[in-house]
Amino acid sequence: MPYAITQCGWREIGEGWDLAEAETYADKLPEWLIELTEKQLLELTARSQLSTRLNDANQIIQPLQDDYDIDDISVDNLSRWKIWKRYRSTLGKTPEREGWPTTPDWPATPEA
Helix, strand or coil, X not given: CCEEECCCCEEXXXXXXXXXXXXXXXXXXXHHHXXXXXXXXXXXXXXXXXXXXXXXXXXXXXXXXXXXXXCCCCXXXXXXXXXXXXXXXXXXXXXXXXXXXCCCCXXXXXXX
16 A cells, blocks of 8 residues: 655555645655654653543642632641642653653552
């Protein structure tokens, strides 16, 4: 199957199909394009996992934050709030650490 390729993707084409601007004809996908696509998929997967983890943390932090904001938070919940805020902060920095996106260095999730 022939392909129309660009610097960042491809599409299968049939015989006689026209190429769009910036597309090049190829009988097979070049290795660099396959590697680029695999890297993009790893990044997308890691970002999705990061988003899920941040959302989970937000679900725990928000009620604690509300109590903190109205000065109605217990000592135990204040400690819990700080632990979860620290976790969320560390979690948000995961893409900056070595191993991203192939082997993310996820921080340990605190106990809910």
